[in-house]
Amino acid sequence: xxxxxCDLNASVVPMPVSNExxxxxxxxxxxxxxxxxxxxxVLVLLLWMIVPLSMTIYFSVLQYSLLYPGEHPFVGLENYxxxxxxEGFSAGMSNTLILVGAVLAITVVLGVAISVLxxxxxxxxxxxxVMLISPFFIMPTVSALVWKNLLMHPVSGVFAWLAxxxxxxxxxxxxxxxxxxxxxxxxxxxLPFAILLLMTAMQSLDKEQVEAAxxxxxxxxxxxxHITLPHLARPIAVVVMIETIxxxxxFAEIFTTTGGGPGYETTNLAYLIxxxxxxxxxxxxASAGGLIxxxxxxxxxxxxxxxxxxxxxEKH
Amino acid sequence: xxxLKINALRKSYGDIEILKGxxxxxxxxxxxxxxxxxxxxxxxxxxxxAGLEEVTSGQIVxxxxxxxxxxxxxxxxxxxxxxYALYPHxxxxxxxxxALELAGVDKATIEAKVKDAARILELTHLLDRKPKDLSGGxxxxxxxxxxxxRHPQVFLFDEPLSNLDAALRVQMRLELARLHHxxxxxxxxxxxxxxxxxxxxxxxxxxxxxxxxxVGTPLELYHHPVNQFVAGFIGTxxxxxxxxxxxxxxxxxxxxxxxxxxxxxxxxxxxxIHVGAEVTLGIRPExxxxxxxxxxxxxxxxxxTEHLGSDTYCHVNIDGGHTLTVxxxxxxxxxxxxxxxxxFDLSRAHLFDSEGNALDSVTRQAA
Ligand SMILES: Nc1ncnc2c1ncn2[C@@H]1O[C@H](COP(=O)(O)OP(=O)(O)O)[C@@H](O)[C@H]1O
Ligand SMILES: [Mg+2]
Numbered sequence: 001x002x003x004x005x006c007d008l009n010a011s012v013v014p015m016p017v018s019n020e021x022x023x024x025x026x027x028x029x030x031x032x033x034x035x036x037x038x039x040x041x042v043l044v045l046l047l048w049m050i051v052p053l054s055m056t057i058y059f060s061v062l063q064y065s066l067l068y069p070g071e072h073p074f075v076g077l078e079n080y081x082x083x084x085x086x087e088g089f090s091a092g093m094s095n096t097l098i099l100v101g102a103v104l105a106i107t108v109v110l111g112v113a114i115s116v117l118x119x120x121x122x123x124x125x126x127x128x129x130v131m132l133i134s135p136f137f138i139m140p141t142v143s144a145l146v147w148k149n150l151l152m153h154p155v156s157g158v159f160a161w162l163a164x165x166x167x168x169x170x171x172x173x174x175x176x177x178x179x180x181x182x183x184x185x186x187x188x189x190x191l192p193f194a195i196l197l198l199m200t201a202m203q204s205l206d207k208e209q210v211e212a213a214x215x216x217x218x219x220x221x222x223x224x225x226h227i228t229l230p231h232l233a234r235p236i237a238v239v240v241m242i243e244t245i246x247x248x249x250x251f252a253e254i255f256t257t258t259g260g261g262p263g264y265e266t267t268n269l270a271y272l273i274x275x276x277x278x279x280x281x282x283x284x285x286a287s288a289g290g291l292i293x294x295x296x297x298x299x300x301x302x303x304x305x306x307x308x309x310x311x312x313x314e315k316h
Numbered sequence: 317x318x319x320l321k322i323n324a325l326r327k328s329y330g331d332i333e334i335l336k337g338x339x340x341x342x343x344x345x346x347x348x349x350x351x352x353x354x355x356x357x358x359x360x361x362x363x364x365x366a367g368l369e370e371v372t373s374g375q376i377v378x379x380x381x382x383x384x385x386x387x388x389x390x391x392x393x394x395x396x397x398x399x400y401a402l403y404p405h406x407x408x409x410x411x412x413x414x415a416l417e418l419a420g421v422d423k424a425t426i427e428a429k430v431k432d433a434a435r436i437l438e439l440t441h442l443l444d445r446k447p448k449d450l451s452g453g454x455x456x457x458x459x460x461x462x463x464x465x466r467h468p469q470v471f472l473f474d475e476p477l478s479n480l481d482a483a484l485r486v487q488m489r490l491e492l493a494r495l496h497h498x499x500x501x502x503x504x505x506x507x508x509x510x511x512x513x514x515x516x517x518x519x520x521x522x523x524x525x526x527x528x529x530x531v532g533t534p535l536e537l538y539h540h541p542v543n544q545f546v547a548g549f550i551g552t553x554x555x556x557x558x559x560x561x562x563x564x565x566x567x568x569x570x571x572x573x574x575x576x577x578x579x580x581x582x583x584x585x586x587x588x589i590h591v592g593a594e595v596t597l598g599i600r601p602e603x604x605x606x607x608x609x610x611x612x613x614x615x616x617x618x619x620x621t622e623h624l625g626s627d628t629y630c631h632v633n634i635d636g637g638h639t640l641t642v643x644x645x646x647x648x649x650x651x652x653x654x655x656x657x658x659x660f661d662l663s664r665a666h667l668f669d670s671e672g673n674a675l676d677s678v679t680r681q682a683a
Contacts, residue, residue, distance in 0.1 A: 208401035211368050216415035216462070217389035226414070230405040 059287035066281035079288035083276070091264035092272040093296070099183060099268055100247040104240055106187040111194030111239065116228060119202040129199065136192035140252040147185045148174070148257045178258050178266045185253050194239045201235040244304055248297050269293045318379055318469035318502040319344050320365070325374030327360055334360050336526040338374070342504065347496050349505045351513035352523035358506045361523070362472050365504065366395050379469060394463035395472040398479065400455045402447040409443040412461045433461040436498065453484045464499065473505040477512065489515060510550055522546050544672035547598050553629060553641045555666070558597045562589055572597065576635035578614055582662050584675050595675070598666035601643035605659045606630055606650070612657025616640065621650045632658055
């Protein structure tokens, strides 16, 4: 912009050459200073990203097991091959996708329903809001343990007691429906996040729009379908994007409850990588798994952006 | 028949009474404007008619049908909001057809009605745009179009022009007046701008603090305000008010004394007022004239003069700390600080008792 206007000046008004030169040099000098001042942070960021990434790539092509110290021979893509053909991989892959998909569905549907319901004033709304948000502040390990030992325990859990009161057989959640149990716990943790975002979005819904729809003859459902839901499209997209990023790497809830079992039933990719690296001490394979997970996350992110990104960029 | 009757309507929020007993009769095809200062309850009254507010007591009857307890959609009215309240994710066509689609009208009819409304409002080339891609005036027209397609019995407008710039406001005002003739519909229009009220209305309803002060045609309000509030609210620049005291009366004439000592005689029956009573003289800028200080009703010192081209507004400071605004011809040249005389057209002056109620002039009583 500045350079262009300099040129323009030069062509219209015959300026002394030296003058223009000094202006240009002052300009480039300022740029050089800026570059110097910015470079340390750029460098740090670069190292921050490049070093772990390149080391992971490096390890992923070595035969590098902590159980066998000494030589780490180059093995090419063998680690990738082993990881991809590992019996845990397809299970981990599908479990990851099921977990992400199910938790997203639960949190978005319930999140929308709850935030629409608590948008109308009622006595005690403030307290209800705080209680709805509070699970978000509990550490994943803690909440997983609470669910495991106090709620879902087949003998001493609240659910088992409830089942007995109603004359039903208590369910042994982690043995019978292990993945569903994990989904339930994770959804409980992420529901507050969805509510928080959607509740805030509901407050910015124009009341006169709703009133106009009422005058147009829209009932409760029509208002929800034609006014509220389109208004929430963007915040829903944000919830889906952010939750996906975190849900792809759920770990603590699995670690503290099922340990990935029984078999591979609750092993997701993050847990699979952990078990490769730290249970089998195979750094090479864990690195390969990590990179595959990164690629997978990128593919998922790509499709999500394509799917809902449109409503994100579309300005109202 | 879209005749609207409002009987003893009251509305409270908690302990605060906003509408304090409204009685109003709006005739078929009439363009009625509610006007009043901000916060006087105009919107609340309009929203009560629309069914968006539950009333505390009273009755609203539209075309012989009691609609007081009905849902907004069942009342057969359409409303245009100040914020336009367009549906942001629907294009113009969908915004206008939404109500008809909800009502289950068939596609061909919807298409025809939307086309018709778009033609009237010159929106045809914008039908596929979203509200965000429209200018303020265009959005305004879409909001009106959304009301028109439904062919409601009554149109309600809540300050529809207040978000537009001055030039556009004048243009839209004309379009609304034209629309009223074209649709031949009953329209109720809320504004705090008395110019809009005077120019648009068949009848104006002046409101103040939850009550109706006066209902009448624009000229009735201008010539015969029933009290000091209406007198001060209608007309620009505002009517001047000067405190005075009754010093005598005889036949059809009443003599008052101004604080500066001058005596004025007005055509008012002295029967309803006693000598010594405090009154207020009201006189509009266009009913005063600047003259030479000798033989004038009043003298004062000329303050600022404002030249509008067509008129000149002269501000004159008189005794007692009052300022009169006098409307002079466009080419009047006054000198700042000059001592001038002000003459009143006393046949057009207004007189208010200590409660602010107008003392009817003799000519009006006779009429
Ligand atoms: N929902 C509400 N709760 C309490 N007071 C309200 C509410 N809506 C309006 N009011 C009060 O009612 C009065 C009249 O408001 P309104 O009808 O909007 O005035 P206006 O004549 O400016 O349109 C105002 O004093 C306002 O504060
Ligand atoms: Mg208002």
